[in-house]
Amino acid sequence: MDLTKPAVGIIGSGSWATAMIKMLEDNKTDKSVYWWVRNRETADYIRTYRHNPNYLSAVTVKIPKRHIHSDVRSVIGHASIVMLNTPAAFLKDALKGVTPEMLEGKIVVSAIKGIIPDENQIVGDFLQERYGIPIERIAVISGPCHAEEVSLEKLSYLTVASQDTDAATRVAAVIGNRYIKTIVSDDIYGTEYAAVLKNIYAVAGGICHGIGFGDNFQAVLVSNAIREMAHFVNAVHPIERDIKESAYLGDLLVTAYSQFSRNRTFGTMIGKGYSVRSAQLEMNMVAEGYYASNGIQQICTKLGIELPICQAVYQVLYRNASPATEMRLLAEKLT
Numbered sequence: 510m511d512l513t514k515p516a517v518g519i520i521g522s523g524s525w526a527t528a529m530i531k532m533l534e535d536n537k538t539d540k541s542v543y544w545w546v547r548n549r550e551t552a553d554y555i556r557t558y559r560h561n562p563n564y565l566s567a568v569t570v571k572i573p574k575r576h577i578h579s580d581v582r583s584v585i586g587h588a589s590i591v592m593l594n595t596p597a598a599f600l601k602d603a604l605k606g607v608t609p610e611m612l613e614g615k616i617v618v619s620a621i622k623g624i625i626p627d628e629n630q631i632v633g634d635f636l637q638e639r640y641g642i643p644i645e646r647i648a649v650i651s652g653p654c655h656a657e658e659v660s661l662e663k664l665s666y667l668t669v670a671s672q673d674t675d676a677a678t679r680v681a682a683v684i685g686n687r688y689i690k691t692i693v694s695d696d697i698y699g700t701e702y703a704a705v706l707k708n709i710y711a712v713a714g715g716i717c718h719g720i721g722f723g724d725n726f727q728a729v730l731v732s733n734a735i736r737e738m739a740h741f742v743n744a745v746h747p748i749e750r751d752i753k754e755s756a757y758l759g760d761l762l763v764t765a766y767s768q769f770s771r772n773r774t775f776g777t778m779i780g781k782g783y784s785v786r787s788a789q790l791e792m793n794m795v796a797e798g799y800y801a802s803n804g805i806q807q808i809c810t811k812l813g814i815e816l817p818i819c820q821a822v823y824q825v826l827y828r829n830a831s832p833a834t835e836m837r838l839l840a841e842k843l844t
């Protein structure tokens with residue numbers, strides 16, 4: 510292995526992982542890119558046709574065929590920077606067979622915006638606890654950036670957060686390109702929690718849209734959501750931060766309003782009367798806000814934090830509350 514040149518391993522093969530492969534290929538830094546594609550037939554298809562058949566299939570994959578593996582350990586073995594891009598609910602499954610020793614000395618980056626179910630942990634905490642990775646070697650990638658727009662090379666901004674600025678800068682150096690601008694931050698906890706919460710708020714926005722609330726109400730919902738987000742992140746990780754920065758407010762806005770948002774789409778279906786299961790089946794993509802809703806509810810109960818919007822979404826998704834009744838009750842609390 511050439512130790513002077515970064516080797517990036519992408520773990521996952523959904524929309525975000527495919528967009529990340531494109532981003533890395535369009536970045537001019539000298540590096541190698543490896544890709545873990547779970548399903549063998551999909552991996553074969555990508556090697557043969559140079560496109561992911563299931564997600565962002567217009568993107569041409571240019572990395573060498575021999576860099577695409579269905580054994581996650583091969584990709585991790587080659588990588589100095591490991592980027593996790595699966596939905597949070599599948600991360601444990603994706604890392605099956607990976608030991609803490611295999612991750613030693615590497616920078617591990619989470620591009621995931623979700624909570625690990627059962628553990629109710631953000632990915633950074635999970636990596637520290639399960640794999641003993643020191644916090645300085647963990648980074649997160651976040652910010653308002655839909656995979657679909659990356660595939661179209663639309664100008665986008667990503668925040669790379671780590672308590673070690675050098676680690677964040679090294680990660681930013683391999684993802685930035687002509688259409689991806691990078692911002693480095695030291696607020697790893699605030700950035701991760703904000704990304705988890707904004708998905709729940711986008712589900713709330715979708716539910717309200719689905720039951721017939723208009724744009725006037727959505728604006729009030731989003732302005733309450735950003736205050737609720739600030740309240741939570743300041744409670745769990747109180748440092749000085751500006752909640753109006755793009756990793757917090759920006760990501761909330763794009764997820765609440767974009768036509769591409771999985772979470773908003775999922776919420777809209779719930780508001781229109783779909784069951785959770787039928788909305789999930791309809792999408793073929795993961796709305797992290799569904800899992801996050803339960804995780805954040807448990808964390809709030811443990812810490813004694815009140816988040817009215819998140820609690821309303823939890824009642825609808827997990828307690829079978831009527832979306833219309835629950836959102837009308839919520840509307841009484843908004844200011």
Ligand SMILES: NC(=O)C1=CN([C@@H]2O[C@H](COP(=O)(O)OP(=O)(O)OC[C@H]3O[C@@H](n4cnc5c(N)ncnc54)[C@H](O)[C@@H]3O)[C@@H](O)[C@H]2O)C=CC1
Pocket residue numbers: 521522523524525526547564594595596597599600602603620621622623654655656657793794795796797
């Ligand atoms: N799509 C986007 O625009 C963005 C997504 N993210 C985050 O990236 C993460 C991944 O999301 P997407 O790529 O959008 O997901 P997706 O919904 O496009 O893809 C789902 C992925 O899960 C995989 N999968 C299904 N069952 C599995 C299993 N049992 N084990 C392992 N993998 C399994 C599928 O093969 C597929 O790769 C999420 O946390 C999301 O919030 C972050 C920024 C942008």
Ligand SMILES: O=C(CO)COP(=O)(O)O
Pocket residue numbers: 622652653654655708711760763764769770771772773795796797
């Ligand atoms: O995080 C995202 C954009 O920044 C993606 O959000 P959705 O999962 O709702 O599409």
